[in-house]
Amino acid sequence: MIQHKKKQRFVATLVNLRNDYYFNPMWFTSYRYLRAVAIISAFMAVTVTGKAQQPSIFLADPTIFADKGTFYLYGTGSSQGFPYYTSADGKIWRQEKDSTRRLALKRGEAYGNTGFWAPQVFKRGNNYYMAYTANEQIAIARATSPAGPFKQDTLLSLSSSGKQIDPFVFFDESGKIYLYHVKLQKGNRIFVAEMKPDLSDVIPGTAHECISSTEKWENTANAEWPVAEGPTVMKHKNLYYLIYSANDFRNKDYAVGYATSSSPTGPWKKYPGNPIISRHTVGYNGTGHGDVFYGKDGSMYYVFHTHRSPDTVAPRATAAVKLRFRSTANGEDVLEADSKSFRWLEVAR
Structure with a gap:
């Protein structure tokens, strides 16, 4: 010991x-x-x-969706849409040999012609949905398989009053559906809005701010445009946990923290021990913007990206760490990342 x-x-x-x-x-x-x-x-x-x-998968803003015993990995990585990989165990990944079938969503079949960023995939009824960013707007496409193709009958984005990115759709126990997202307003700021039951759009007048970068660790460069982005929300016991990333993604101090609330709409209280994932804990620069998934063993993980190398940002490499809740005396469980569990997602050889 x-x-x-x-x-x-x-x-x-x-x-x-x-x-x-x-x-x-x-x-x-x-x-x-x-x-x-x-x-x-x-x-x-x-x-x-x-x-x-060495990293072997280079997807930024990654997300992992599990369905019928197969894991699907998506992320930012192509000007033509969203690449995806599949895995039987969540560790070793494969990609279609046919390069024309490596995109779960293709440009021209859904909204957007540039800036395909930050997808999220979920199932609703018999259909699969992908919420994503394109043209610095948010759109939702539908498919009959997690592998796609995700398409829209009419190529439209969701309503907005300006630029918005990084969607995360959350289905609350109350039956309400919430869209967490980032508005580009005097910085990257995380907002939440209630969605219509059919996922066709947000409900007008329901959007309000959740998180902005106000802490020292969230803006180490003292930038005039502070960044809080990449929201993921989950409920544990009686609390909602909003996981987010702060600093510009090109900054070596891009890192992950979280905030809690008793309501899906806030107000949110930032964890004083933030960040929980950073270059200081895992040893790699630019750690952030990911999503939560559960492995075959039931353990909770966070998939995210890092800089390609200590001196190069792009293309960003895809990694994962194990997450866990630690009980405390005041009854509010602390969310922790096990830095020793850090691993690159690997391609089958």
Whole structure:
């Protein structure tokens, strides 16, 4: 046990050293230190996982949907629509050999011609739906299979008073349906609106703000356009948990936190221990904008993206960590991420 704790402290030290080396301009003038960074990064990969790991799936804003024993992975990754992968265990993933069938939603068959971002897939009745961003608006397409093709009879976006992105549709126990989303208004701000029962649009006049970036960790660059985005909402016991990401996605400090509320519409109280996933916990930059899913073993996970490498943002790599609720004395369970469970999603070889 003592040896394991020493190893954890040593790895944490390496994480901080590596990040300081990469992002402190003083080090860039020295080849010796740049070489040291490469050695540290390689050693970390082996120390943390037991083997050298490299990302093999590059989808940003990922989401995983399980249906009839198969996992479906979608994300931002094509100007032509939304690529998808399938998996039997949620760990090793496969893609259609026919490249023309690798998109669950194709441009021209549903709303939008650019900026296909941040999909979410869910089932309602006998149909499958994809809520997504295109042209900096939100749309919902329908399919008879999780693999698509997701289409619209009429190519339309949802109502809006401006640009809006990052949809997450939540079905409450009350029977009401809520659309959590991000409005681009003096920053990226998370809003919620009630939806019509047929999912055709939001109900006018119901939208209001949930979360904006106000904490120090949420805007480490002191940007004039603060960012809070990528909402995922779930209910645990008597509380609603809103998981979100903060900072610009290009910032190494892009990270994940959460807020709680006794109502799906708020008000929301941010967890004082935020962020729960960051470069300081998992050792990789740009950690964020994902979704919750449950593995074959019933464990809860968060799938998200990171920067491609310590010095390159795109294409963003897809990873996952295990989540858990920890009971506390005041009765409000704390949501935690197990950084030791970090893994890249892998393509079958």
